[in-house]
Amino acid sequence: MLCEEVTALLPGMVDGDVDVDPEAMRHVETCLRCQAELARYRRLLRTLALLRTRYAEPTPGLLGETLAALTDAAEEGARRTLLSGRRLAYAGAIGGTAVAAGATAALLIARSRRRSLRLAG
Protein backbone atom coordinates (compact mmCIF):
# COMPACT_ATOMS: atom_id res chain seq x y z
CA MET A 1 0.00 0.00 0.00
CA LEU A 2 1.14 3.53 -0.73
CA CYS A 3 1.43 6.25 1.90
CA GLU A 4 -1.19 8.32 0.04
CA GLU A 5 -3.72 5.49 0.28
CA VAL A 6 -3.03 4.93 3.97
CA THR A 7 -3.09 8.65 4.77
CA ALA A 8 -6.65 8.86 3.47
CA LEU A 9 -7.67 6.19 6.00
CA LEU A 10 -5.95 7.69 9.04
CA PRO A 11 -8.77 10.06 10.16
CA GLY A 12 -10.91 6.95 10.72
CA MET A 13 -8.14 4.73 12.02
CA VAL A 14 -7.00 7.14 14.72
CA ASP A 15 -9.71 6.16 17.22
CA GLY A 16 -10.55 2.74 15.83
CA ASP A 17 -13.67 4.26 14.33
CA VAL A 18 -13.55 2.09 11.23
CA ASP A 19 -12.52 -1.49 10.71
CA VAL A 20 -8.86 -1.13 10.09
CA ASP A 21 -7.57 -2.65 6.89
CA PRO A 22 -4.82 -5.07 8.08
CA GLU A 23 -2.70 -4.12 5.11
CA ALA A 24 -2.92 -0.44 6.07
CA MET A 25 -2.03 -1.33 9.65
CA ARG A 26 1.03 -3.26 8.52
CA HIS A 27 2.06 -0.28 6.42
CA VAL A 28 1.77 2.10 9.38
CA GLU A 29 3.85 -0.24 11.54
CA THR A 30 6.75 0.03 9.15
CA CYS A 31 6.37 3.57 7.79
CA LEU A 32 7.71 6.45 9.86
CA ARG A 33 5.92 9.02 7.73
CA CYS A 34 2.50 7.44 8.31
CA GLN A 35 3.28 6.91 12.02
CA ALA A 36 3.99 10.62 12.29
CA GLU A 37 0.78 11.40 10.46
CA LEU A 38 -1.19 9.14 12.82
CA ALA A 39 0.46 10.89 15.76
CA ARG A 40 -0.77 14.24 14.39
CA TYR A 41 -4.34 12.93 14.31
CA ARG A 42 -3.98 11.60 17.85
CA ARG A 43 -2.76 15.01 18.97
CA LEU A 44 -5.66 16.63 17.16
CA LEU A 45 -8.19 14.41 18.96
CA ARG A 46 -6.51 14.97 22.33
CA THR A 47 -6.70 18.73 21.88
CA LEU A 48 -10.29 18.63 20.64
CA ALA A 49 -11.30 16.66 23.74
CA LEU A 50 -9.75 19.38 25.91
CA LEU A 51 -12.10 21.93 24.36
CA ARG A 52 -14.92 20.20 26.22
CA THR A 53 -14.08 22.03 29.43
CA ARG A 54 -13.12 25.30 27.84
CA TYR A 55 -16.31 27.26 28.23
CA ALA A 56 -17.49 30.19 26.15
CA GLU A 57 -18.77 33.14 28.13
CA PRO A 58 -22.47 33.63 27.35
CA THR A 59 -23.49 37.09 26.16
CA PRO A 60 -24.49 39.23 29.15
CA GLY A 61 -28.24 39.13 29.65
CA LEU A 62 -28.76 36.02 27.53
CA LEU A 63 -29.73 33.83 30.48
CA GLY A 64 -32.38 36.37 31.52
CA GLU A 65 -33.68 36.62 27.96
CA THR A 66 -33.89 32.84 27.71
CA LEU A 67 -35.80 32.55 30.98
CA ALA A 68 -38.15 35.32 29.82
CA ALA A 69 -38.70 33.53 26.49
CA LEU A 70 -39.54 30.37 28.44
CA THR A 71 -42.06 32.30 30.54
CA ASP A 72 -43.68 33.67 27.36
CA ALA A 73 -43.80 30.19 25.83
CA ALA A 74 -45.29 28.70 29.00
CA GLU A 75 -47.96 31.41 29.14
CA GLU A 76 -48.71 30.98 25.45
CA GLY A 77 -49.03 27.23 26.00
CA ALA A 78 -51.39 27.80 28.93
CA ARG A 79 -53.49 30.20 26.82
CA ARG A 80 -53.72 27.65 24.05
CA THR A 81 -54.74 24.91 26.47
CA LEU A 82 -57.41 27.20 27.88
CA LEU A 83 -58.64 28.12 24.41
CA SER A 84 -58.76 24.53 23.23
CA GLY A 85 -60.64 23.64 26.45
CA ARG A 86 -63.17 26.36 25.72
CA ARG A 87 -63.43 25.28 22.11
CA LEU A 88 -64.19 21.75 23.30
CA ALA A 89 -66.86 23.07 25.63
CA TYR A 90 -68.43 25.15 22.83
CA ALA A 91 -68.31 22.20 20.47
CA GLY A 92 -69.93 20.01 23.11
CA ALA A 93 -72.68 22.55 23.73
CA ILE A 94 -73.36 22.97 20.00
CA GLY A 95 -73.37 19.21 19.50
CA GLY A 96 -75.73 18.70 22.44
CA THR A 97 -78.10 21.36 21.13
CA ALA A 98 -78.09 19.79 17.68
CA VAL A 99 -78.87 16.34 19.10
CA ALA A 100 -81.71 17.75 21.21
CA ALA A 101 -83.13 19.64 18.21
CA GLY A 102 -82.94 16.48 16.09
CA ALA A 103 -84.73 14.43 18.73
CA THR A 104 -87.45 17.07 19.06
CA ALA A 105 -87.94 17.17 15.29
CA ALA A 106 -88.17 13.37 15.11
CA LEU A 107 -90.74 13.37 17.90
CA LEU A 108 -92.84 16.01 16.17
CA ILE A 109 -92.69 14.15 12.84
CA ALA A 110 -93.73 10.90 14.51
CA ARG A 111 -96.65 12.61 16.27
CA SER A 112 -97.78 14.28 13.07
CA ARG A 113 -97.70 10.93 11.25
CA ARG A 114 -99.74 9.21 13.98
CA ARG A 115 -102.34 12.02 13.81
CA SER A 116 -102.55 11.71 10.00
CA LEU A 117 -103.08 7.93 10.27
CA ARG A 118 -105.82 8.39 12.89
CA LEU A 119 -107.65 10.93 10.70
CA ALA A 120 -107.36 8.65 7.67
CA GLY A 121 -108.67 5.68 9.71
Added chain:
Amino acid sequence: MDEAELISAAKAGDRRAFDELVRRTFVDTFTLARRLTGNEEDARDVVQDAYLRAWRGIGKFRGEAQFSTWMYRITANAAATNVRRRRRQQADPFFDDLEPADPRADLQPAAQAESAEALERIAAALDELPPKLRSVVVLKDVYDLSHEAIADELGITVAAAKVRLHRGRRKLRDVLYDEGAEAHAV
Protein backbone atom coordinates in the same frame (compact mmCIF):
# COMPACT_ATOMS: atom_id res chain seq x y z
CA MET B 1 -32.66 19.84 45.03
CA ASP B 2 -30.57 17.41 43.01
CA GLU B 3 -30.91 17.03 39.26
CA ALA B 4 -33.32 14.07 39.41
CA GLU B 5 -35.67 15.98 41.72
CA LEU B 6 -35.54 19.05 39.52
CA ILE B 7 -36.30 16.97 36.43
CA SER B 8 -39.18 15.24 38.15
CA ALA B 9 -40.63 18.60 39.26
CA ALA B 10 -40.11 20.13 35.81
CA LYS B 11 -41.90 17.17 34.22
CA ALA B 12 -44.83 17.90 36.50
CA GLY B 13 -44.92 21.44 35.09
CA ASP B 14 -42.84 23.25 37.71
CA ARG B 15 -41.28 26.16 35.83
CA ARG B 16 -39.01 27.19 38.68
CA ALA B 17 -37.46 23.72 38.69
CA PHE B 18 -36.92 23.93 34.95
CA ASP B 19 -35.39 27.41 35.32
CA GLU B 20 -32.93 25.97 37.79
CA LEU B 21 -31.98 23.27 35.27
CA VAL B 22 -31.47 26.03 32.71
CA ARG B 23 -29.20 27.96 35.09
CA ARG B 24 -27.13 24.87 35.87
CA THR B 25 -26.55 23.92 32.23
CA PHE B 26 -26.58 27.31 30.58
CA VAL B 27 -22.84 27.91 30.14
CA ASP B 28 -22.32 24.37 28.87
CA THR B 29 -25.21 24.61 26.41
CA PHE B 30 -24.13 28.04 25.23
CA THR B 31 -20.58 26.77 24.69
CA LEU B 32 -21.83 23.90 22.57
CA ALA B 33 -24.11 26.23 20.59
CA ARG B 34 -21.18 28.60 20.04
CA ARG B 35 -18.96 25.75 18.83
CA LEU B 36 -21.66 24.35 16.55
CA THR B 37 -22.62 27.63 14.95
CA GLY B 38 -19.18 29.23 14.85
CA ASN B 39 -20.52 32.63 15.88
CA GLU B 40 -22.14 34.29 18.85
CA GLU B 41 -25.23 35.67 17.14
CA ASP B 42 -26.45 32.29 15.92
CA ALA B 43 -25.43 30.70 19.23
CA ARG B 44 -27.85 33.04 21.04
CA ASP B 45 -30.74 31.93 18.81
CA VAL B 46 -29.80 28.28 19.07
CA VAL B 47 -29.52 28.29 22.85
CA GLN B 48 -32.95 29.89 23.27
CA ASP B 49 -34.51 27.56 20.75
CA ALA B 50 -32.90 24.57 22.48
CA TYR B 51 -34.31 25.46 25.90
CA LEU B 52 -37.76 26.12 24.44
CA ARG B 53 -37.67 22.69 22.80
CA ALA B 54 -36.46 21.17 26.06
CA TRP B 55 -39.31 22.75 28.02
CA ARG B 56 -41.88 21.51 25.50
CA GLY B 57 -40.30 18.05 25.44
CA ILE B 58 -39.37 17.59 29.11
CA GLY B 59 -42.25 15.13 29.51
CA LYS B 60 -40.49 12.81 27.05
CA PHE B 61 -37.16 12.92 28.89
CA ARG B 62 -36.72 9.46 30.35
CA GLY B 63 -33.78 10.30 32.56
CA GLU B 64 -31.56 7.56 31.16
CA ALA B 65 -28.87 10.10 30.40
CA GLN B 66 -27.87 13.24 32.26
CA PHE B 67 -29.96 16.33 31.58
CA SER B 68 -26.87 18.01 30.09
CA THR B 69 -26.39 15.15 27.60
CA TRP B 70 -30.05 15.41 26.61
CA MET B 71 -29.49 19.14 26.13
CA TYR B 72 -26.49 18.41 23.87
CA ARG B 73 -28.73 16.45 21.55
CA ILE B 74 -31.44 19.10 21.52
CA THR B 75 -28.84 21.82 20.95
CA ALA B 76 -27.34 19.85 18.06
CA ASN B 77 -30.79 19.55 16.53
CA ALA B 78 -31.53 23.25 17.04
CA ALA B 79 -28.17 24.18 15.51
CA ALA B 80 -28.87 21.98 12.48
CA THR B 81 -32.20 23.79 12.04
CA ASN B 82 -30.40 27.12 12.34
CA VAL B 83 -27.88 26.14 9.66
CA ARG B 84 -30.67 25.00 7.31
CA ARG B 85 -32.50 28.31 7.88
CA ARG B 86 -29.31 30.26 7.20
CA ARG B 87 -28.73 28.27 4.05
CA ARG B 88 -32.18 29.17 2.77
CA GLN B 89 -31.75 32.83 3.69
CA GLN B 90 -28.36 33.36 2.17
CA ALA B 91 -27.07 32.88 -1.31
CA ASP B 92 -23.71 32.34 0.32
CA PRO B 93 -23.23 28.55 0.32
CA PHE B 94 -22.43 27.22 3.74
CA PHE B 95 -21.61 23.73 2.77
CA ASP B 96 -19.05 21.19 1.75
CA ASP B 97 -18.27 22.53 -1.65
CA LEU B 98 -17.14 25.73 -0.03
CA GLU B 99 -13.55 25.60 1.10
CA PRO B 100 -13.22 27.39 4.40
CA ALA B 101 -11.11 30.51 4.49
CA ASP B 102 -7.66 29.22 5.18
CA PRO B 103 -6.61 30.53 8.56
CA ARG B 104 -3.14 29.00 8.16
CA ALA B 105 -1.62 32.44 7.99
CA ASP B 106 -2.61 32.92 11.61
CA LEU B 107 -1.97 29.35 12.71
CA GLN B 108 1.59 28.29 13.15
CA PRO B 109 2.25 24.72 14.32
CA ALA B 110 2.10 24.49 18.05
CA ALA B 111 4.92 22.76 19.85
CA GLN B 112 2.58 22.06 22.76
CA ALA B 113 -0.80 21.09 21.35
CA GLU B 114 -2.41 21.21 24.77
CA SER B 115 -1.33 24.75 25.55
CA ALA B 116 -3.94 27.46 25.92
CA GLU B 117 -2.70 28.91 22.67
CA ALA B 118 -3.19 25.61 20.87
CA LEU B 119 -6.73 25.42 22.21
CA GLU B 120 -7.40 28.90 20.88
CA ARG B 121 -6.03 27.86 17.49
CA ILE B 122 -8.09 24.71 17.32
CA ALA B 123 -11.22 26.59 18.38
CA ALA B 124 -10.56 29.14 15.62
CA ALA B 125 -9.93 26.38 13.09
CA LEU B 126 -13.21 24.72 14.10
CA ASP B 127 -15.04 27.99 13.48
CA GLU B 128 -13.66 28.01 9.95
CA LEU B 129 -14.90 24.53 9.07
CA PRO B 130 -18.05 24.27 6.94
CA PRO B 131 -21.02 23.84 9.34
CA LYS B 132 -21.80 20.31 8.17
CA LEU B 133 -18.34 19.11 9.06
CA ARG B 134 -17.99 21.27 12.17
CA SER B 135 -21.18 19.89 13.75
CA VAL B 136 -20.02 16.31 13.52
CA VAL B 137 -16.47 17.00 14.71
CA VAL B 138 -17.73 19.00 17.70
CA LEU B 139 -20.34 16.44 18.70
CA LYS B 140 -18.04 13.45 18.31
CA ASP B 141 -14.54 14.64 19.15
CA VAL B 142 -15.37 17.32 21.71
CA TYR B 143 -18.63 16.07 23.28
CA ASP B 144 -18.16 12.36 22.63
CA LEU B 145 -21.68 11.67 21.34
CA SER B 146 -22.16 8.39 19.51
CA HIS B 147 -22.40 8.30 15.73
CA GLU B 148 -25.98 7.09 16.12
CA ALA B 149 -26.98 10.03 18.33
CA ILE B 150 -25.26 12.48 16.00
CA ALA B 151 -26.91 11.00 12.91
CA ASP B 152 -30.26 11.08 14.68
CA GLU B 153 -30.07 14.73 15.70
CA LEU B 154 -28.63 15.98 12.42
CA GLY B 155 -31.06 13.95 10.31
CA ILE B 156 -28.35 12.07 8.42
CA THR B 157 -27.22 8.46 8.19
CA VAL B 158 -24.51 7.01 10.42
CA ALA B 159 -22.36 6.48 7.32
CA ALA B 160 -22.73 10.15 6.37
CA ALA B 161 -21.83 11.18 9.92
CA LYS B 162 -18.63 9.14 9.70
CA VAL B 163 -17.69 10.54 6.31
CA ARG B 164 -18.21 14.10 7.56
CA LEU B 165 -16.19 13.36 10.68
CA HIS B 166 -13.23 12.06 8.71
CA ARG B 167 -13.38 14.98 6.28
CA GLY B 168 -13.56 17.44 9.16
CA ARG B 169 -10.60 15.86 10.94
CA ARG B 170 -8.59 15.93 7.72
CA LYS B 171 -9.35 19.63 7.18
CA LEU B 172 -8.39 20.47 10.76
CA ARG B 173 -5.21 18.50 10.45
CA ASP B 174 -4.33 20.35 7.25
CA VAL B 175 -4.96 23.70 8.87
CA LEU B 176 -3.25 23.03 12.18
CA TYR B 177 -0.19 21.03 11.32
CA ASP B 178 2.10 22.24 8.65
CA GLU B 179 2.70 19.13 6.61
CA GLY B 180 5.79 20.43 4.86
CA ALA B 181 7.69 21.25 8.00
CA GLU B 182 6.64 18.24 10.04
CA ALA B 183 6.65 15.48 7.45
CA HIS B 184 10.24 16.17 6.48
CA ALA B 185 11.26 16.31 10.08
CA VAL B 186 10.21 12.69 10.63
